Amino acid sequence: MLEFTERFNVRYSKFLACKRGFDQTGEYMFLSQIRKRRSIRKYTEQPVEPEKMEQIVEALLRAPTSRGLNPWEFVAVTKKSLLEELSKLKPHGASFLKDAALAIVICADPSIAETWIEDNTIAAIMGQLTAESLGLGSCWIQVRGRDYSSKQTAEAYVADLLDIPTNLKIESIIAIGYGDEEKPFKETADLQYEKVKLNSYRSLYKP
Numbered sequence: 001m002l003e004f005t006e007r008f009n010v011r012y013s014k015f016l017a018c019k020r021g022f023d024q025t026g027e028y029m030f031l032s033q034i035r036k037r038r039s040i041r042k043y044t045e046q047p048v049e050p051e052k053m054e055q056i057v058e059a060l061l062r063a064p065t066s067r068g069l070n071p072w073e074f075v076a077v078t079k080k081s082l083l084e085e086l087s088k089l090k091p092h093g094a095s096f097l098k099d100a101a102l103a104i105v106i107c108a109d110p111s112i113a114e115t116w117i118e119d120n121t122i123a124a125i126m127g128q129l130t131a132e133s134l135g136l137g138s139c140w141i142q143v144r145g146r147d148y149s150s151k152q153t154a155e156a157y158v159a160d161l162l163d164i165p166t167n168l169k170i171e172s173i174i175a176i177g178y179g180d181e182e183k184p185f186k187e188t189a190d191l192q193y194e195k196v197k198l199n200s201y202r203s204l205y206k207p
């Protein structure tokens, strides 16, 4: 009877730990997701389920913004022909978009908030981490400041393709899909802890 009670207690404390956000090894589940995250550029043909897309969109809209001004707007793209065209937005670093199941184009109206780049970036990473937590892979594709050709910016090309009004700046596109590649996650020992200081720039932070 005592043994049963002990086993029950161990199981119950693991259950409670999970509910509080820890996994069974006592790590925060959120941090273990972050440890596993890598940029994924190869995808299977499996579509992203509408309920997963809904959760990603909700995460974007819950992103914090300066003064709560929410200058961002998003265009979700699922149509294969559009993904194919979008993948040509610049000569390098976007071709894999043609195989993604979903792309989120991250735009903003700079007249609403001068912090639009920060606001957009935070929304994008919230979308990426939510995708990761749902078993999806993702990769950021830089649009702002890139060129489609010597005559057209990548922004103008994307705006043209998706009818995005000229008052909106396009910062990036997040490519999302079920990953078709495995990447090792970085060892904690390989992280650049020398870039972190404690109390003074001259004093290294030691974990």
Ligand SMILES: Cc1cc2nc3c(=O)[nH]c(=O)nc-3n(C[C@H](O)[C@H](O)[C@H](O)COP(=O)(O)O)c2cc1C
Residues within 6 Å of the ligand: 037, 038, 039, 040, 041, 092, 093, 094, 139, 140, 141, 142, 143
């Ligand atoms: C601001 C920014 C721009 C990026 N632009 C691109 C891009 O245009 N194409 C691409 O394939 N990856 C892009 N990436 C992904 C980076 O290459 C990737 O995050 C980096 O190499 C580290 O790899 P990891 O994400 O697997 O840890 C970008 C990432 C950031 C944060």
